[in-house]
Amino acid sequence: MTRDVPPWLQEALDSHPCYNEKAHRSFARMHLPVAPRCNIQCNYCDRRYDCSNESRPGVTSELLSPQEALEKVRMVKERIPELSVVAVAGPGDPLANEETFSAMRMVKEEFPDLTLCLSTNGLMLPDNLDRIKELGIGFVTVTINAVDPDVGKDIYEFVSFKGRNYRGREAAEVLLQRQLEGIKGCVERDILVKANMVLIPDINGEHIPEAVERLKELGVYIINILPLIPVEGTAFADQRAPTARERKELQDRCSGDGVKMMRHCKQCRADAIGLLGDDRSAEFEKAACGSSCGPGKAMQVSGPPCRSVAVASGDGVNVDGGLGNSALFRLFEIRGGEAVEAGSTEVNQYMDVPLVGEAHRRRLQLVADQLSGHAAVVVSEIGHLALSMMEGRGVKVVVHRGTVEEGLKAAIRELDADD
Numbered sequence: 265m266t267r268d269v270p271p272w273l274q275e276a277l278d279s280h281p282c283y284n285e286k287a288h289r290s291f292a293r294m295h296l297p298v299a300p301r302c303n304i305q306c307n308y309c310d311r312r313y314d315c316s317n318e319s320r321p322g323v324t325s326e327l328l329s330p331q332e333a334l335e336k337v338r339m340v341k342e343r344i345p346e347l348s349v350v351a352v353a354g355p356g357d358p359l360a361n362e363e364t365f366s367a368m369r370m371v372k373e374e375f376p377d378l379t380l381c382l383s384t385n386g387l388m389l390p391d392n393l394d395r396i397k398e399l400g401i402g403f404v405t406v407t408i409n410a411v412d413p414d415v416g417k418d419i420y421e422f423v424s425f426k427g428r429n430y431r432g433r434e435a436a437e438v439l440l441q442r443q444l445e446g447i448k449g450c451v452e453r454d455i456l457v458k459a460n461m462v463l464i465p466d467i468n469g470e471h472i473p474e475a476v477e478r479l480k481e482l483g484v485y486i487i488n489i490l491p492l493i494p495v496e497g498t499a500f501a502d503q504r505a506p507t508a509r510e511r512k513e514l515q516d517r518c519s520g521d522g523v524k525m526m527r528h529c530k531q532c533r534a535d536a537i538g539l540l541g542d543d544r545s546a547e548f549e550k551a552a553c554g555s556s557c558g559p560g561k562a563m564q565v566s567g568p569p570c571r572s573v574a575v576a577s578g579d580g581v582n583v584d585g586g587l588g589n590s591a592l593f594r595l596f597e598i599r600g601g602e603a604v605e606a607g608s609t610e611v612n613q614y615m616d617v618p619l620v621g622e623a624h625r626r627r628l629q630l631v632a633d634q635l636s637g638h639a640a641v642v643v644s645e646i647g648h649l650a651l652s653m654m655e656g657r658g659v660k661v662v663v664h665r666g667t668v669e670e671g672l673k674a675a676i677r678e679l680d681a682d683d
Contacts, residue, residue, distance in 0.1 A: 269485075270454040273402045280349055280379060282526070283403060283458060283486055293349040293381075294340050296333040296371075297326060297535040298363040300595065300606045302356035304385050304439060305421040305637065306409075307499035308462060308492055326535065327355075327597060327606050330367035337371055337378075340537055351381035353405075354534035359388035361607070368399055379403065383460070387425060387439055389446025397453045404450050405488075406443055407460040410468050411475040413437045418467050421499060422633050429630045444482065451483035458526065459484045463514065464492045465506045473518055480522040488526035489515055571598040571639040573675050574609065575668050583664050583671045586643045587631055587650040593641070596672060603672045609634055628653055635659065639679055642671040 269277055277283055282293065302309075328336065341347050350371050358364040359382075368380050382396070383405040396404065410416035416436030423435040430438050450457045459479050461472055468475075476487055491506045506514075519525045576590035577583055584590075592610055596603045632653040635641055640660035654661050662678055664671040 269456065273454065273456060277456070280381070280403060282349070282381075282405075283456060291348040292344050292346045292538050293351060293536065294337065294344075294347055294538075295351050295353045295534055295536045296328060296337070296367050297355060298328050298330055298333050298367045299352055299354055299356050299358040299361035299534075300327055300597075301360045301609065302354075302385075303360045303387050303424045304357070304435075305633075306385075306462075307419055307421055308464070308495065308503070310495045310498050310637070327604070328367075330363050330370055333367045334370040334374065337375065341375065341378075344538060346539075347378070349379045349381050349403075350375070351383065351403075353383040353536075357385050357387070358382045359384045359392050363607075365395060365399070368401065372399060381405070383407070384446075385439070386443035386446045387423065388442070390442055390449055393446065393449040393453060396450075396455065401455070403456050403458070405458040405460055406447055407462070408440075408443045408447075408475070408479070409462050409464070410436065410471055411440060411444075411478045412471060413440055415468050415471045416440060419462075419464065424634060429633045447479070447482050447484060456485040457483070458486045458488055460488045460490055462490050462492055463506045463511060464500065464503055465510060466503065469506070469510070469514070472514060476518040476523065484523060486524040486526050487518060489518070571679065572596065572606070572637075573598060573603070573640045573642060573672060574635050574638045575642040575671055576644065577668050580668065582667055583642055583644045586645040586647070587635075587641070587654065588628055588647065590643070593635060594668065595638075598639075598672075598676060603669075603676075625649065632657060632659075640675040642668075642675050 280291070280293075337350060350368075352358040352364045352367065364382065368382070371378060372380060380399060380401045381403040382401060384407070386406040386408060389404070389406065409419050413433045413436035416439065417433040420435050420439065421431070423430045423439050425438055425442075447457050447459075461468075461475060463469060463472065472489065479487065489511060491511055492500065492503060494501050494503055494505055515525050515527060573596045574593040575583060575596065576585040576587070576592075577594050578585065578590070578592055580594060592608055594608045595606045597606045628650050632650070635654070636657040636659060638659055640662055641654060642662045642664050644663065644665050646654075646661055646663060651661055660675070660679060660682065662671065662675045664674045
C-alpha cells in the first residue's frame with residue numbers, strides 16, 4: 265500500500281500533473297526560474313540559459329526576479345486557465361536561493377488556489393522544513409541518485425556546505441545524510457515527497473533497487489527514475505544513456521507495494537509552462553518586464569548567448585579584487601547582446617585563511633571550485649597558482665582594472681577570440 269495522503273493535500277494531488285498521472289493531460293504547471301545558484305556539482309549537470317533548443321532540467325531562457333515571476337504568473341494564469349501548480353525547479357537549487365521563498369510567498373498571497381511545489385538536491389532541506397511547511401508547500405521533489413556513498417562519490421564532483429567544499433566519498437556522505445534527514449522531515453510534516461533518481465547505467469544502475477527500498481522505508485510517495493542525458497562539456501558527456509528497455513525493466517523491478525512509480529515524466533526545463541509534453545514557455549519569454557528579465561540591470565555588451573561570467577566586485581561598480589582576496593563575485597548571464605546580473609556568489613567564508621602555504625592553496629582551490637562552470641571570471645589581479653586552477657577548470661580568466669561594465673566587455677572580446 266502507498267502511504268496515505270493527508271486530507272489537506274488530496275485536492276491538490278488530484279490536480280498535480282507530476283504526482284498524479286491522471287492529472288497530467290488536464291492540468292498545467294509553471295516553473296519559475298528564480299534560482300540560479302547551486303551548492304553542489306553533479307557530473308551530469310550543466311546549467312544553461314537562453315538555450316531554447318534544449319529541453320532538460322537546468323535549462324532556462326531567462327532568469328526572473330521574484331516580482332517578475334509574479335507578474336508572469338498573472339499572465340500565464342489568464343492565458344492558461346488549467347494552470348494548477350507553480351514550482352521552483354532551478355536552474356540551480358531552489359533552497360540555495362532566497363529568491364525561491366520570496367517568489368513563492370508572493371504567489372501564495374495573490375493566488376491561494378494554486379499549488380506550490382519545489383525541487384531540490386536536498387542539501388539545505390533540513391534547514392528549511394519549517395519555512396516550507398509555513399508557506400503551504402505540500403510537494404517536494406528530492407533528486408537522490410544513491411543511498412550508498414561509495415556509489416554517490418562517482419556522481420558528484422563537489423558539495424559546498426557551510427563554508428567548505430567536499431569531494432569524493434566525503435561529499436557523497438554529507439549530501440546523503442542531509443537528503444535522508446530532509447526527506448524524513450518532510451514526511452513527518454505531511455509533505456508529499458517525490459524522489460528523482462538519474463539512471464546512470466554503468467554507475468548506479470544496479471544500485472537503484474536498493475535505493476528505492478530505502479526511500480520506501482522513509483515514506484517517499486512516488487519515485488521517478490530519469491534517464492541520464494549526456495551533456496557535452498560535463499564529466500558524464502561520454503557516459504552512455506540507458507536504453508528504453510533498461511529503464512522500463514528497472515521501473516518494473518522497483519514497482520510494487522509502498523510507493524508509486526512515475527512513468528510520464530518529460531524531464532522539464534527550469535522555465536517550463538503548460539501541460540507535460542506541451543511546453544509553451546516560448547510564448548511567454550520576456551513577457552514579465554518587456555525586455556531583459558534578469559534580476560539585475562542590463563548592460564549592453566556584445567557576444568553569443570549561453571555564457572555566464574563571474575566578476576570580482578564588492579560595490580557592483582568596479583572590478584576590485586582577485587581570486588584570493590575577493591569576498592564577493594557578481595554573476596552575469598550574457599544573452600541577446602546584454603549582460604544581465606543573475607545574482608552573486610559569496611566566498612568570504614574563506615577570507616580568514618592565511619595567504620601562504622598549503623592552507624592558502626586549499627582556499628584558492630575552494631574558490632576555484634565555487635566558480636567552476638562559468639565561461640569566464642573577471643578579476644583585477646591574479647597569481648600564477650590561481651590562474652592555473654581556473655584554467656584547469658576550463659574557465660577563462662580576464663584581468664581588468666576598471667568598471668564592471670568594461671570588464672564584461674573585455675571578457676566577451678576574449679571569449680569571442682577563442683571561438
